[in-house]
Amino acid sequence: MTILEAMKARHSVRRYISKQIQNEINNCNIKGGLNIQLITDEPKAFSGFLYHYGKFNNVQNYIALIGNKSMDLDEKIGYYGERLVLLAQMLGLNTCWVAATFNKKSTKQICKIQKGEKLVCVIALGYGATQGISHKSKDIKQVCKNETEMPNWYKKGIEFASLAPTAINQQKFEFSRKDNIVSLKSTGGFYSKVDLGIVKYHFEMGAGIENFSWE
Numbered sequence: 001m002t003i004l005e006a007m008k009a010r011h012s013v014r015r016y017i018s019k020q021i022q023n024e025i026n027n028c029n030i031k032g033g034l035n036i037q038l039i040t041d042e043p044k045a046f047s048g049f050l051y052h053y054g055k056f057n058n059v060q061n062y063i064a065l066i067g068n069k070s071m072d073l074d075e076k077i078g079y080y081g082e083r084l085v086l087l088a089q090m091l092g093l094n095t096c097w098v099a100a101t102f103n104k105k106s107t108k109q110i111c112k113i114q115k116g117e118k119l120v121c122v123i124a125l126g127y128g129a130t131q132g133i134s135h136k137s138k139d140i141k142q143v144c145k146n147e148t149e150m151p152n153w154y155k156k157g158i159e160f161a162s163l164a165p166t167a168i169n170q171q172k173f174e175f176s177r178k179d180n181i182v183s184l185k186s187t188g189g190f191y192s193k194v195d196l197g198i199v200k201y202h203f204e205m206g207a208g209i210e211n212f213s214w215e
């Protein structure tokens with residue numbers, strides 16, 4: 001953008017993105033019974049050789065995904081975390097799910113983790129230097145069992161599910177369907193339950209929650 005374009009584009013803005021993200025975090029925490037926290041101006045989580053080298057650069061903000069330890073925590077974190085990721089994208093921000101390549105030790109000291117809670121992973125957040133690139137997606141037949149003629153809503157759900165981020169792009173999930181009852185199962189892998197929650201959210205948005213029920 002040139003300075004002259006900037007003059008044309010400039011208007012007073014009174015609502016800032018962190019407020020909208022924070023509002024949605026509050027909604028997710030209430031709905032999911034979670035303790036997700038927005039951490040801003042905090043470079044430590046992604047500084048240091050391991051996290052910086054070849055990968056993360058200039059990450060100052062992130063969403064810490066925290067909740068009470070339970071069997072379904074990872075899946076809930078995936079589901080609500082992706083809801084936040086997609087809101088951020090709609091607001092013109094960029095994100096990256098991060099389970100491994102961040103400084104978990106220092107992050108744990110910065111967040112407010114209550115007794116019985118766990119920091120599952122974080123989502124790096126900010127204005128990206130680029131918009132990223134599309135990941136390779138598995139063929140529909142590889143993620144969907146026993147289907148010949150799919151209803152439109154199901155097809156659309158799977159199409160959007162295949163756009164979901166998964167750890168190391170593993171896409172280790174499998175859909176099956178009996179009429180309008182849909183089942184989604186993990187076929188293993190790292191952080192597969194978080195992946196499952198993320199994929200579920202994508203499927204719901206693609207298929208339309210009014211069209212089906214989860215098994």
Ligand SMILES: Cc1cc2nc3c(=O)[nH]c(=O)nc-3n(C[C@H](O)[C@H](O)[C@H](O)COP(=O)(O)O)c2cc1C
Pocket residue numbers: 055096097098099100101102121132133134135163164165166167168169191194195198
């Ligand atoms: C649960 C989860 C954990 C992830 N952990 C990391 C990580 O530790 N480091 C990293 O660089 N990327 C991580 N990613 C990002 C994935 O590598 C990325 O989402 C995947 O390759 C697909 O690419 P896309 O997000 O550009 O579509 C993670 C993604 C998910 C869903």
